[in-house]
Amino acid sequence: MTSRRNFLTGAGAIAGAATAAAVSKVAMAALPDAVTQAKPDTMPPVVPNTGRPYSPVVTLNGWTLPWRMNEGVKEFHLVAEPVVRELAPGVKAHLWGYNGQSPGPTIEVVEGDRMRIFVTNRLPEHTSIHWHGQRLPNGMDGVGGLTQKHIPAGKTFVYEFTARRPGTFMYHPHGDEMVQLAMGMMGFWVTHPRGAHPLIDRVDRDFVLLLNAYDIEPGAYTPKVSTMLDFNLFTFNSRIFPGIDSMNVRQNDKVRIRIGNLSMTNHPMHLHGHEFVITGTDGGPTPKSTRWAEVTTDVGVGQMRQIEFVADQEGDWAFHCHKSHHTMNAMGHDVPTMIGVDHRGVARKITSLIPDYMVMGERGMADMGEMEMPIPHNTARMMGGEGPFGNMEMGGMFTTVKVRRDQKPGDYSDAGWYHHPAGTVAYEFTGTLPSAPRADVPARPAPGSKDVEVQIRKPSGRHLGH
16 A cells, blocks of 8 residues: 655645645645555455544445545545556456545545545546535535536545445446446445444454446456446456455354445345345335345445354355346357357467457356467456366456454464365266156147037137238
8 A cells, every 4th residue: 555645746736735725614634635546455444543443344446535624524535547457357448436546445434434435536637526416415425517616636625524324335437327336436435333223233253345347348448338228247346256355254153244246236135054144225224124134135326235143164265246247257248159169270360450359258258267269368257166076167246255263263274175065066977867757748649539618719800900
């Protein structure tokens, strides 16, 4: 994590002057440091050392934005800027985001906190920030042209409001929204309860996942911003499997996963091996009378779902979107089907002339997961990720929840693959298969037979008027 202490030089100094002119009531010696993060790793939670205490969240393959206290106000500095995001090892995308990353850093506050958020625009066009789901003064809602002027390139605006209710929220632009969302501009916001809350339980592990999708052609780096539906990369926090970290927990930990969706389609999120309950939505914590156990919940566009479960079953349990093409990478909707045709030699010759040429394998798509098919540079395998038993043939919105009995308290490092007790793994049957039972089906009666129960008579005429 780095800090731009000299940010207020050159264009930054102009931005600071614009801030003071736009919000003259804000007294400040200088902006807070613009802290940035370039690594795509899951960073340790930020434990509060100023302000009200809370139990921090873990942003998978992301981080939490630090703050400073200024006369009782919690101050943050977000920088909207072009970024390079590693989607998976060896695969990068040229996106727009905040503070060096897409999605931007998670903002964590406590119910009742007064916040002051400085937003500096280093994009080539204007922007704004909408605080999705928050209750705040209308002029702080962040809709460019409606509730505020757009933030011009090179300028800094200030947002000030109080965290009025606990819950899980998001932030994203409301200026040239189609382009800026498609380029990855979004982030998570968590408001923790001020004290004991009748509908919000304490948990041992609290994870944050933001769902998004990109349309990046094989071999390319920049998303196509005019795409409406046919996206080919589906991500957790702008990472695709196998580049997504696992969620590591101790056996019998109470686990919360907060899921926000800023893609252009719904995602049925499915957990293996456990049942969960939905304890929160966009509107806040759900009444306990409305909660029931399930293993899949649909997260619609612009929605948030908060699920909780007790991780009482050891193992490496899959967690993924249940739309099958959302667990694949570099998936094109116009990929020709070549099942039954051995075209590998031809494909290699064509790829040397057309780098983004891709087709389905002759036996299905497993060939592509096993790297038998050539792929363009800077393109993730359609299905990848080596597991303890071979290729998992997954991509996109897929990760694992690793539940371990012997995980030490406070140590949530990756424990590696699960060692299954003897006799608990599916195995190949090598005996003699019995004959398959078949139902006795009577022979079909001959035409004209008296046993025929239905007679069909074709109407005469020319079917006029149909």
